[in-house]
Amino acid sequence: MEMESTLKEYYGFSTFRPYQKEIIEKILGGRDSLVVMATGSGKSLCYQVPPLIAKKTAIVISPLISLMQDQVMALKQRGIKAEHLSTAQTNLSAQRNAENGEYDILYMTPEKACFVPNSFWSRLLTTGICLVAVDEAHCISEWGHDFRVEYKQLYKLRDVLLDVPFVGLTATATEKVRNDIVDSLRMKDPHVAIGSFDRKNLYYGVKSINRGSSFVDELVAQISKHVANAGSTIVYCTTIKDVQEITKSLCEVGIKAGMYHGQMSNKAREESHRSFIRDELQVMVATIAFGMGIDKPDIRHVIHYGCPKSLESYYQESGRCGRDGITSDCWLYFSRSDFGKAEFYCGEASSVNQKKAIMDSFMAAQRYCMKATCRRKLLLEYFGETFASNKCGNCDNCTDSKEESDISREAFLLMGCIQSCGGYWGLNLPIDVLRGSRHRNAQSVEVLMIVLVDRRPRRLLKTSLTISHTMDLEKIFQQIGGRCWVFN
């Protein structure tokens, strides 16, 4: 009963959402917990309520200073004593106040948590710590989509904070990442709460496009319709150049669009974020820098212009849509040239494992783009959730009528061509061969292919591209070539 009254008193909510109560009970009982729940499902409450009941401080590790500042502000408005410790903290007495147990919730960056002197922890332990929450816990894992080296060091807190329950929280974690979080935080027999990843109110759609001004015009026309129907839109781009170009095109037709990317100053980014939250902007055009902590309930459309770098990040970015539960849509527009960015993304890797992880998640995002079957099923199964039906009825592949035709001959030729390329080339070369390209590389493979292909089927031009989008090339390639398939 105390839990419900605390919820009512500070948050004004009458009931807990699924999983929240049991997680809070386990934490209050001193048990380590791993919480994997969809974006917007209410994970924050799981670590915000225990300190209010236990009357001890909750330590929350969070990766972003701006996110911590927003959360501290929101908690203060609810009458909860909260503060953050980071390089951006200007209140010099904040650390001393924290040691004295003056805060219910204390946010810290991982660096701060690892480098603050042990005496800080010993003092705080005497006043009382009820939990250490590691938010965005997937950052711990090299197999996650947003690995951060500082997160890997958090296990050190274990030796100092004996008997304090640790809670890892994330919206996106495959089984491998979940195991990594448990191991890395040295959790002992954790309570594991895994909610459904299914966001039923979201419609998923994907379309292959040719990049260029005519597509931008199409996009602007589409967004103009959205804007007329109210509700906010986010357009995620893969480059800053695209962000600038699309924002300009939207503004030219009178749409209130703002930008958010890594080359803007902190101040400009904050202003842009705030204007979007306050509905002064109808559309936010951003790179993935516009990330964690976007708690705007009425985002109706999330558009991706370009294939995302991982399926985890796609799920998280598209998940910002429709947090109020109202029908909303997530469209992804990709062109085949997007698939050539693997090496670029791998450049961020600091180990062989991480490079493989980046490559795997990028391949998963590509599969999502190319799949001809239910997108929701693919997304959910990627995160280890079983989706019993083959059709969700709420994605383009389930709702659009598709013409069926027998393309087994074309598929056979494409596979033969891939085999002739020896597995060392990407998808472009086999397609070029089938197109009858005059390129030197294509011609040398063509000699091998001539046995297989009579030169008539120029119609393979289009079909080979479509087949390559439809077939599970990774599996086929393993069967016929035995080598690793790499898109270029």
Ligand SMILES: Nc1ncnc2c1ncn2[C@@H]1O[C@H](COP(=O)(O)OP(=O)(O)OP(=O)(O)O)[C@@H](O)[C@H]1O
């Ligand atoms: N029991 C509840 N009843 C009603 N609303 C709730 C409840 N719990 C949380 N919420 C609301 O749901 C919204 C999402 O909650 P929260 O930000 O904690 O989600 P989250 O799972 O942490 O999402 P993300 O992964 O995107 O950070 C918030 O506006 C929050 O106030």
